Amino acid sequence: MSNRNNEEESSQSSTYVNNPHLKDMEEDVLYHLNLATSTHDLHEMFGDVKFVCVGGSPQRMKSFSEYIAGELGLADAEYPNICGGTDRYAMYKTGPVLSVSHGIGIPSMSVMLHELNKLLYHARCTDITMIRMGTSGGIGLEPGTVVVTKQAVDSRFQPRFKQTVLGKSVVWSTELDSELAEELLQYSKELPEFNTIIGNTMCTMDFYEGQARMDGSFCSFTEEDKKKYLDEAHTAGVRNIEMESSVFAAMCKRGNIPAAVVCVTLLDRLKGDQITCSPDVLHNYEKRPQGLVGLYIKKHEK
Amino acid sequence: MSNRNNEEESSQSSTYVNNPHLKDMEEDVLYHLNLATSTHDLHEMFGDVKFVCVGGSPQRMKSFSEYIAGELGLADAEYPNICGGTDRYAMYKTGPVLSVSHGIGIPSMSVMLHELNKLLYHARCTDITMIRMGTSGGIGLEPGTVVVTKQAVDSRFQPRFKQTVLGKSVVWSTELDSELAEELLQYSKELPEFNTIIGNTMCTMDFYEGQARMDGSFCSFTEEDKKKYLDEAHTAGVRNIEMESSVFAAMCKRGNIPAAVVCVTLLDRLKGDQITCSPDVLHNYEKRPQGLVGLYIKKHEK
Numbered sequence: 388m389s390n391r392n393n394e395e396e397s398s399q400s401s402t403y404v405n406n407p408h409l410k411d412m413e414e415d416v417l418y419h420l421n422l423a424t425s426t427h428d429l430h431e432m433f434g435d436v437k438f439v440c441v442g443g444s445p446q447r448m449k450s451f452s453e454y455i456a457g458e459l460g461l462a463d464a465e466y467p468n469i470c471g472g473t474d475r476y477a478m479y480k481t482g483p484v485l486s487v488s489h490g491i492g493i494p495s496m497s498v499m500l501h502e503l504n505k506l507l508y509h510a511r512c513t514d515i516t517m518i519r520m521g522t523s524g525g526i527g528l529e530p531g532t533v534v535v536t537k538q539a540v541d542s543r544f545q546p547r548f549k550q551t552v553l554g555k556s557v558v559w560s561t562e563l564d565s566e567l568a569e570e571l572l573q574y575s576k577e578l579p580e581f582n583t584i585i586g587n588t589m590c591t592m593d594f595y596e597g598q599a600r601m602d603g604s605f606c607s608f609t610e611e612d613k614k615k616y617l618d619e620a621h622t623a624g625v626r627n628i629e630m631e632s633s634v635f636a637a638m639c640k641r642g643n644i645p646a647a648v649v650c651v652t653l654l655d656r657l658k659g660d661q662i663t664c665s666p667d668v669l670h671n672y673e674k675r676p677q678g679l680v681g682l683y684i685k686k687h688e689k
Numbered sequence: 690m691s692n693r694n695n696e697e698e699s700s701q702s703s704t705y706v707n708n709p710h711l712k713d714m715e716e717d718v719l720y721h722l723n724l725a726t727s728t729h730d731l732h733e734m735f736g737d738v739k740f741v742c743v744g745g746s747p748q749r750m751k752s753f754s755e756y757i758a759g760e761l762g763l764a765d766a767e768y769p770n771i772c773g774g775t776d777r778y779a780m781y782k783t784g785p786v787l788s789v790s791h792g793i794g795i796p797s798m799s800v801m802l803h804e805l806n807k808l809l810y811h812a813r814c815t816d817i818t819m820i821r822m823g824t825s826g827g828i829g830l831e832p833g834t835v836v837v838t839k840q841a842v843d844s845r846f847q848p849r850f851k852q853t854v855l856g857k858s859v860v861w862s863t864e865l866d867s868e869l870a871e872e873l874l875q876y877s878k879e880l881p882e883f884n885t886i887i888g889n890t891m892c893t894m895d896f897y898e899g900q901a902r903m904d905g906s907f908c909s910f911t912e913e914d915k916k917k918y919l920d921e922a923h924t925a926g927v928r929n930i931e932m933e934s935s936v937f938a939a940m941c942k943r944g945n946i947p948a949a950v951v952c953v954t955l956l957d958r959l960k961g962d963q964i965t966c967s968p969d970v971l972h973n974y975e976k977r978p979q980g981l982v983g984l985y986i987k988k989h990e991k
Contacts, residue, residue: 403906404906404907405906405907405908405909406903406904406905406906406907406908407908408903408904408908409904412904414963414965415904415963416963416964416965418963418964419793419896443777444776444777445776446776472968474746474747474748475745475746475793490792490793490794490797491721491777491792491794491796491797491800492792492793492794492795492796492797492799492800493794493796493894494793494794494795494796494797494893494894494895494896494899494932495792495793495794495796495797497794497894497895497896497897497899498793498794498895498896498897500906501895501896501897501905501906501907502906504906505905505906508906542853542855542856543856544856550894550895550898550899551844551893551894551895551899552898552899552901552909552910553844553901553910553914553915553918554844554845554846554918554921591796591853592795592796592799592852592853593796593799593800593803593852593853594721594796594799594800594803595799595800595803596852596854597796597799597852597853597854599854599855601708601710602708602710602711602714602717603708603803603807604705604706604707604708604802604803604804604806604807604810604940604943604944605706605707605708605803605940605943605944606707606708606709606710607707607854608854608855612855613855616855616856619856630796638906638907641906641907642906642907661716661717661718661720662718662720663716663718666774
C-alpha cells in the first residue's frame with residue numbers, strides 16, 4: 388500500500404488532471420457524459436466556468452440550475468441538459484455555474500469526476516471551485532440541519548480514501564478546503580431559517596448495512612451493536628453519513644481544486660433508520676444546501 | 690474478517706431477505722424506489738413476478754420492457770415507470786417480468802437490491818430468477834461478444850465481495866447459478882448473429898484507474914504495467930470487466946435467488962481504452978444481452 392498524498396507536488400502535476408498520456412491522445416471521448424474533443428469545442432462551451440456544483444439526482448441538479456439562473460439574473464434563457472444524449476448523468480450550464488449529477492455511491496461519482504476533470508482541462512478553465520450538495524443521515528442533529536464537511540472519513544472514521552489500482556491498494560487524503568468550509572459557515576448566518584454546522588462526514592459503500600441500518604434486506608447485528616457504532620462515530624466527530632464525499636474530496640485534492648461538501652440531514656440516525664418525512668418536507672430540506680451554495684456563488688460571482 | 694458464505698443455511702434464513710427485524714416493522718418505506726408497504730399493495734402489484742431483469746441505464750431498461758412486452762404478446766398496453774416519483778431508479782413491469790435500473794457501481798446496485806429484495810419479500814413472490822444485463826470491456830474478445838459470467842471476481846481475481854459493516858470487513862461468496870449460465874449458453878446457439886461465451890467477470894470500483902485505463906484524469910502506471918495486469922486477468926479466466934457483478938452475485942446468493950450476469954463487450958481492452966464505436970453499433974451491441982435474456986424468458990414463461 389503506497390501513500391500518494393503528495394501527488395500534486397510532483398513535477399508532472401497540472402491543474403484538474405495528472406495523466407502524462409492525455410497530451411498524446413488525438414481525441415478524448417468523455418463516454419459517460421456523451422461529449423468528445425472531436426465533436427465539441429469544450430473551450431468554447433465551458434471555458435468561462437468558475438463554479439462546479441454536483442449532486443446525486445439529475446432532477447435536483449436541474450432545479451438547482453434553474454434556481455441559480457434566477458439568482459444570477461439569467462432566467463430569461465433556456466438551459467438544456469448538455470448530456471441529453473445519455474441517461475447516465477445530467478449537466479446544466481448557467482453562466483459561470485456548471486451543475487452536474489453524479490448518481491449514488493463512490494464508483495458512480497468517480498466515473499463522472501474523471502470525465503468532468505478532463506472536461507475542465509480540455510476547456511482550459513481556471514480558478515474552479517467545486518461543491519457537492521447532497522442529502523445525508525445525521526448523527527445527533529435535528530433533521531433539516533445542514534452539515535458543511537470538515538473531514539470526509541471512512542467507516543473506521545479515518546480521513547482517507549482507499550482505491551484499488553492494478554490490484555493494489557492506494558490511499559488518498561480526503562482533505563477539503565478549510566477556508567471554503569469556514570466561509571460557507573459564515574454565510575449560513577444569513578440563512579437563519581435552518582441550522583448549519585461544520586462536522587465530519589462519514590462516507591460508506593452501502594446505505595443499509597454499511598450505515599448500521601437495521602431495515603435492509605439483510606441485517607446480522609443487534610440494536611446495541613448499532614448504537615455502539617454510531618456513538619463511536621459521534622465521538623470521532625462524525626455528524627452525518629452519506630456515500631460520495633470521500634472520493635469527491637480525494638479527486639478534487641488530486642486535481643488541485645478547492646472543494647466543499649454541503650449536505651442536509653434527512654433524519655437523526657440515533658433515533659431511527661427509515662426516511663419517513665413527507666415529500667414537501669423533503670423538498671424543503673433539499674433546497675437548503677442549494678440556498679447556501681447559491682449565496683456563496685452570488686457573493687463570488689463578478 | 691469473518692466469512693458468512695453459509696448464511697443461507699442458518700436457521701433464520703428466508704427467501705429474498707435475512708433480517709429478523711423486518712417482521713416487527715409496522716411500515717417499510719422503500720425510499721429510493723418511492724414505494725412503501727403503507728401506500729402500495731406490493732403483493733397485488735408484484736405477486737406474479739417471476740423474472741427480475743436489472744441493468745445500469747433507466748432508458749435501456751425501458752427499452753427492454755417494451756421488447757419483452759412484444760415477445761410475450763403484451764404490447765397492447767402501456768407500462769409506466771413504477772418508480773416515476775423518483776429519478777434514482779426506474780422500474781417497469783410487463784406480465785411476469787420486472788425490469789429495474791441500478792445505476793453505475795456497487796453501492797448504487799446495493800441500495801437498489803436491498804429495496805428490491807424487500808419488495809419481493811413483501812410481495813410474497815415465489816420462484817424468482819434474477820438476471821443482470823449490461824455492458825463491459827472485453828479481454829481478448831471481439832467487440833460485441835456476449836459474456837455469461839461464470840464467476841464474478843474482484844480486482845485480485847478472487848470470487849469474493851468484501852463489505853464493511855460497523856467498520857469491520859465481511860466477505861461474501863459471489864457464486865452464481867451454474868445451471869442457469871449453462872442454459873443461457875445453450876440458448877445463445879439460437880442467436881448466431883453474435884458470439885456468446887462463458888467466462889469470469891471482473892468487478893471494479895472505478896472505470897478508469899480501477900480497470901487499468903490510461904485515459905482518465907489521473908494515471909500513474911505505464912503501458913507495460915497495464916498489459917501485465919490485463920494479461921494476469923486473462924490467465925485467471927477473466928473475459929470481461931464491469932462494475933456491479935460482485936455485489937449482485939453476493940446479494941442474490943444471500944437471498945437464495947438463482948442469478949446470472951449477461952454483458953456485451955464494447956471494446957477489447959487489450960487493444961485500447963476508449964469507447965469509440967458509433968451510437969448505432971453501440972445500440973446494436975446493447976440489444977444482444979436483451980435478446981438472449983428475452984429468449985430465456987420466452988422459453989420459461991408459462
